[in-house]
Amino acid sequence: MFPPGFFYFKPHGIPMRQLQHVVLTVDEYEAIRLIDYEGMDQAEAAKKMNISRPTSARIIESAHRKIAEALILGKAIRIEGGRFIFVKNRLRCLSCGAIWETDLEPGKEVNSEHEELVCPNCNETRIMDLGRQAGFQMGGGQGHGSKGPGPGPGGKGRRGWKW
Numbered sequence: 097m098f099p100p101g102f103f104y105f106k107p108h109g110i111p112m113r114q115l116q117h118v119v120l121t122v123d124e125y126e127a128i129r130l131i132d133y134e135g136m137d138q139a140e141a142a143k144k145m146n147i148s149r150p151t152s153a154r155i156i157e158s159a160h161r162k163i164a165e166a167l168i169l170g171k172a173i174r175i176e177g178g179r180f181i182f183v184k185n186r187l188r189c190l191s192c193g194a195i196w197e198t199d200l201e202p203g204k205e206v207n208s209e210h211e212e213l214v215c216p217n218c219n220e221t222r223i224m225d226l227g228r229q230a231g232f233q234m235g236g237g238q239g240h241g242s243k244g245p246g247p248g249p250g251g252k253g254r255r256g257w258k259w
């Protein structure tokens with residue numbers, strides 16, 4: 097799995113500060129990506145996420161409920177947290193918006209202790225670490241946890257997914 101390229105979605109024309117929001121965890125985002133976008137069935141997605149089929153069903157049901165709440169009630173969606181391990185990280189250029197994969201560990205300071213990173217598209221050095229933005233915390237691959245139904249931070253029975 098890779099970090100999402102974007103972390104907020106909101107209704108058009110309403111400033112973010114005026115909106116309530118729902119939190120879609122990174123594992124819920126991945127379930128939506130695999131099942132709804134890639135067209136996998138829940139068993140295939142569960143295998144890809146290294147979880148059980150019933151767990152996959154609970155995750156996708158929670159994600160659908162949160163997305164429906166945002167659409168019906170006009171709330172913003174924030175993607176963050178959950179339990180996950182990224183196979184590779186992604187970076188995004190803050191100038192041109194280009195996104196690329198990297199072996200840079202999420203949460204490491206970009207453009208400080210490493211050689212200067214530049215956008216492969218426009219050579220800009222203003223780079224965003226998408227793994228860190230998703231809520232990656234060093235030493236376990238856990239994000240901030242879920243604020244929705246199901247186990248909360250450090251929830252019982254949930255593993256750190258590795259995609």
